[in-house]
Amino acid sequence: MATLKDVAALAGVSVKTVSNVVNGYAFVKPENRRRVEEALTATGYRPNIGARNLRRGRTGFLALVLPELVVPYFAELAGLVLGAAQEQEWNVLIEQTLGTREGERDTLASLGPHMIDGAIVSPEALEARDFGELAPGIPVVMLGEHSVDLPIDHVGIDNVEAARVAVAHLVGLGRTRIAAIGAHPHRGTAAQRLEGYRKALGDAGLPVRDDLVATALNYHRRDGAEAMARLLAADEPPDAVFCFNDLLAVGAVRAAAERGVRVPADLAVVGFDNTEEGTYSLPTLTTVAPDKAAIARAAVDLLRRRVDDPGRPPEHVRTPFSLEVRESTRGGA
Amino acid sequence: MATLKDVAALAGVSVKTVSNVVNGYAFVKPENRRRVEEALTATGYRPNIGARNLRRGRTGFLALVLPELVVPYFAELAGLVLGAAQEQEWNVLIEQTLGTREGERDTLASLGPHMIDGAIVSPEALEARDFGELAPGIPVVMLGEHSVDLPIDHVGIDNVEAARVAVAHLVGLGRTRIAAIGAHPHRGTAAQRLEGYRKALGDAGLPVRDDLVATALNYHRRDGAEAMARLLAADEPPDAVFCFNDLLAVGAVRAAAERGVRVPADLAVVGFDNTEEGTYSLPTLTTVAPDKAAIARAAVDLLRRRVDDPGRPPEHVRTPFSLEVRESTRGGA
DNA sequence: CCTCGTCGATACAACGTTGTAAAGCGGCCG
DNA sequence: CGGCCGCTTTACAACGTTGTATCGACGAGG
Numbered sequence: 040m041a042t043l044k045d046v047a048a049l050a051g052v053s054v055k056t057v058s059n060v061v062n063g064y065a066f067v068k069p070e071n072r073r074r075v076e077e078a079l080t081a082t083g084y085r086p087n088i089g090a091r092n093l094r095r096g097r098t099g100f101l102a103l104v105l106p107e108l109v110v111p112y113f114a115e116l117a118g119l120v121l122g123a124a125q126e127q128e129w130n131v132l133i134e135q136t137l138g139t140r141e142g143e144r145d146t147l148a149s150l151g152p153h154m155i156d157g158a159i160v161s162p163e164a165l166e167a168r169d170f171g172e173l174a175p176g177i178p179v180v181m182l183g184e185h186s187v188d189l190p191i192d193h194v195g196i197d198n199v200e201a202a203r204v205a206v207a208h209l210v211g212l213g214r215t216r217i218a219a220i221g222a223h224p225h226r227g228t229a230a231q232r233l234e235g236y237r238k239a240l241g242d243a244g245l246p247v248r249d250d251l252v253a254t255a256l257n258y259h260r261r262d263g264a265e266a267m268a269r270l271l272a273a274d275e276p277p278d279a280v281f282c283f284n285d286l287l288a289v290g291a292v293r294a295a296a297e298r299g300v301r302v303p304a305d306l307a308v309v310g311f312d313n314t315e316e317g318t319y320s321l322p323t324l325t326t327v328a329p330d331k332a333a334i335a336r337a338a339v340d341l342l343r344r345r346v347d348d349p350g351r352p353p354e355h356v357r358t359p360f361s362l363e364v365r366e367s368t369r370g371g372a
Numbered sequence: 373m374a375t376l377k378d379v380a381a382l383a384g385v386s387v388k389t390v391s392n393v394v395n396g397y398a399f400v401k402p403e404n405r406r407r408v409e410e411a412l413t414a415t416g417y418r419p420n421i422g423a424r425n426l427r428r429g430r431t432g433f434l435a436l437v438l439p440e441l442v443v444p445y446f447a448e449l450a451g452l453v454l455g456a457a458q459e460q461e462w463n464v465l466i467e468q469t470l471g472t473r474e475g476e477r478d479t480l481a482s483l484g485p486h487m488i489d490g491a492i493v494s495p496e497a498l499e500a501r502d503f504g505e506l507a508p509g510i511p512v513v514m515l516g517e518h519s520v521d522l523p524i525d526h527v528g529i530d531n532v533e534a535a536r537v538a539v540a541h542l543v544g545l546g547r548t549r550i551a552a553i554g555a556h557p558h559r560g561t562a563a564q565r566l567e568g569y570r571k572a573l574g575d576a577g578l579p580v581r582d583d584l585v586a587t588a589l590n591y592h593r594r595d596g597a598e599a600m601a602r603l604l605a606a607d608e609p610p611d612a613v614f615c616f617n618d619l620l621a622v623g624a625v626r627a628a629a630e631r632g633v634r635v636p637a638d639l640a641v642v643g644f645d646n647t648e649e650g651t652y653s654l655p656t657l658t659t660v661a662p663d664k665a666a667i668a669r670a671a672v673d674l675l676r677r678r679v680d681d682p683g684r685p686p687e688h689v690r691t692p693f694s695l696e697v698r699e700s701t702r703g704g705a
Numbered sequence: 706c707c708t709c710g711t712c713g714a715t716a717c718a719a720c721g722t723t724g725t726a727a728a729g730c731g732g733c734c735g
Numbered sequence: 736c737g738g739c740c741g742c743t744t745t746a747c748a749a750c751g752t753t754g755t756a757t758c759g760a761c762g763a764g765g
Binding site: 052053054055056059066067068071090092093094095096153 | 741742743744745746749750751752
C-alpha cells in the first residue's frame with residue numbers, strides 16, 4: 040500500500056532518492072540512506088512490480104505454454120520450469136492449450152507482446168512455423184520438437200535415437216513382433232520416434248509392418264488402452280510394444296491385463312517420459328527418461344539469453360536421456 | 373507494439389476516443405468508430421495490460437499457491453482453476469511451496485500486495501491462522517482445510533463425512549482390521565479424515581487400534597509404500613486400508629503386491645482424490661471423488677466476490693463428493 | 706429566445722516507477 | 736580566483752492507460 044512517495048515524505052527526501060536506495064544506487068549520503076531505510080521498514084514498502092515493469096519496458100513474466108497439466112510429464116516439467124525461472128527472477132504464467140491448434144494460437148495472441156518477456160512453448164497441434172507470425176517479436180523457446188530449419192531456439196532430446204534405443208532394448212529381449220503406439224499425423228516428436236522405431240527394426244533385420252503401428256490422436260491413458268486393444272485383436276498380436284509416452288503405456292498395460300495378456304511375459308512394454316507413475320505401477324514401466332531438470336534449466340537459460348540479445352542466432356540444445364529398465368521388460372519370454 | 377497514441381494518430385481522433393472504442397463505450401459517432409476500428413486492425417493494437425491495471429489499480433493476476441504440481445490432484449486442480457479464472461479474465465500465477473512452511477510464507481510475502489488481486493491457497497505445512505499476518509490486505513481463499521473459526525473464505529468437502537463413508541464401505545465388505553494411512557501431526561485435513569475413520573469404526577462397533585493408523589509425513593507414492601510395508605509386517609496385518617490420498621493408495625498397492633498380498637482379496641484399498649491414475653491402475657482404485665471442477669469454480673467465484681467487496685463476511689463453501697467403487701474393493705474376501 | 710439535457714469529443718491528470726538532465730555544493734588544480 | 740570535476744540530490748518527463756472535467760453542438764421544452 041505504501042508507495043515511494045509515502046516513504047519519501049516520511050524520510051524527508053525526494054522520491055528519487057528513495058528509489059535510488061531501493062535499487063542500490065551507490066551515491067547516497069549515509070545519513071540519508073539510514074533515514075530512508077528506516078522509513079522503508081516503518082512503512083513496510085514493497086515496490087509495485089507492475090509500475091516498475093511499465094517504466095522499464097519489461098514485464099517480469101514468462102509464459103509456459105503447454106497442452107495439459109493433467110499429463111504428468113507436463114506437470115513435472117512445469118514444476119521444474121517454475122523453479123528455474125525463480126532463479127532468474129521470472130514469474131511464470133502457465134497456459135493450457137488443451138492440445139488444440141486454436142488454443143495455442145489464442146494463448147499466444149491474447150498474452151500479447153506486453154504481458155510477457157518471452158514464452159516457453161511445448162507445441163502439440165501447432166506447427167512450428169506458425170510461431171513466426173503468431174508471436175511477432177516475442178522471444179520463444181520451443182520444447183520437444185526438433186526443427187533445425189526454423190530460426191527458433193529449441194531444447195529437446197534426440198527423439199530418433201531415444202526411440203531407437205528403446206526399441207533396440209525390446210529387440211534384445213528376443214521379441215520379434217514389436218508394435219508402436221503413438222503415431223500422429225501432425226506431431227513432430229511422433230514422427231521422430233516412429234523413425235527411431237523403424238530404424239531399430241531395420242538394424243535388427245525385422246520387418247516394419249504397418250499393422251503394428253497404432254495411431255493415437257491424444258496421448259492419454261485411454262488412447263493407449265484403445266490402441267492396445269486394437270493391436271491385441273489382430274491375428275498375430277505383438278509380443279512387445281513401444282509407447283510414445285508413459286500414459287499410453289499405462290493404458291496399454293491395462294488393456295493387456297483386461298484380456299489376460301501378461302506383462303512382460305506375453306507382452307513387453309516400454310514407455311517414454313519416466314513419469315513417477317511408472318515407477319509404482321504393476322508392473323513398473325521400462326521407459327525412456329529425458330533429463331527434465333536439464334530441459335527446464337536449458338529452456339529458461341536460453342530464453343534469458345534470447346531476451347538479452349534478440350539478434351543472436353537460434354540455438355538447438357540437446358539434453359541427455361537414458362533408458363530406465365524396469366519390470367515391464369524384465370524376465371518373461 | 374502499437375499504442376493507443378499510434379491508433380489515435382492514424383484514425384485522426386484523440387487517444388481517449390480510441391480508448392472508448394476499445395472499452396465499448398456507447399457514445400461514439402459511427403463514422404469515428406469505423407475509422408478507429410480500421411486503425412485498430414491496421415495497427416494490430418493490443419492493450420498493454422500492465423498499464424491498464426496500473427491505472428485501474430488492479431493487477432489482473434491471481435496466485436494459486438499449492439504444494440507441488442507433481443501431485444496429480446494439484447495438477448488437475450490447477451488446470452481447472454486456470455480454466456475458471458480465464459472466464460473471469462484473470463491470469464493465474466502458480467506458485468509451488470514444496471510443502472514447507474517457509475515456502476508458503478516466502479511465496480505470499482514475495483508476491484506482495486501489488487502483484488496479485490488475490491490468492492487461492494492450498495495450505496499444507498502452513499497453519500491457517502498465519503495468513504492474517506502474512507498477507508495483510510490480500511484477499512485469500514483457502515482450499516481443503518476447514519477452519520470455521522477463521523475469518524477467511526474457504527472451499528472444501530466435508531472431510532470427516534467423506535472419510536466416514538469410505539471406511540463404512542470397507543466395513544460393508546466385511547473387513548474388520550481396517551487400517552489408515554496418512555495421519556499427520558499438523559495437517560488439518562488429515563485430522564478430519566482420521567476423525568471420519570474413527571467414527572466409521574465406532575459406528576460399526578469395531579475397535580480403533582492405534583497400531584493400524586500409519587503416519588505419512590508426505591503424501592507421495594513412496595510414503596504410501598513405506599507405511600503399507602510397516603502395517604503388513606505386523607503380527608495381525610490389516611485386511612483393508614483407507615489411504616488419505618490416491619498416491620498413498622498406489623504406493624500401498626505396490627507394497628502389498630511386492631509381498632504377495634492380493635488386492636482386493638487379501639487387502640481392500642480405498643484412496644482419496646479420484647485421480648485419473650487410479651482409474652487405470654491394476655487394480656483400479658476405489659476412491660473418494662471430490663468434485664474438483666466445483667472446487668475450482670467456487671474458489672474463483674469466492675475470490676471474485678471477496679475482491680469486489682472486501683468487507684463481506686467470510687464464507688465456507690461445501691462442495692460435493694462421491695465414493696467411486698472400483699476393483700480395489702470389489703470381489704475377494 | 707433561453708435553458709437544459711444529451712451526445713460526442715477532447716485535454717489533462719493520475720496510477721507508481723525510473724531514466725535523464727540539471728543543479729547545488731564542495732574541493733582541487735591551474 | 737576561476738573553472739572543472741565528483742558527489743548528492745532533485746525536478747521532470749515518460750511508460751500506456753483510463754477517470755474526470757470540460758467544452759461544443761444539437762434538439763427539446765418552457
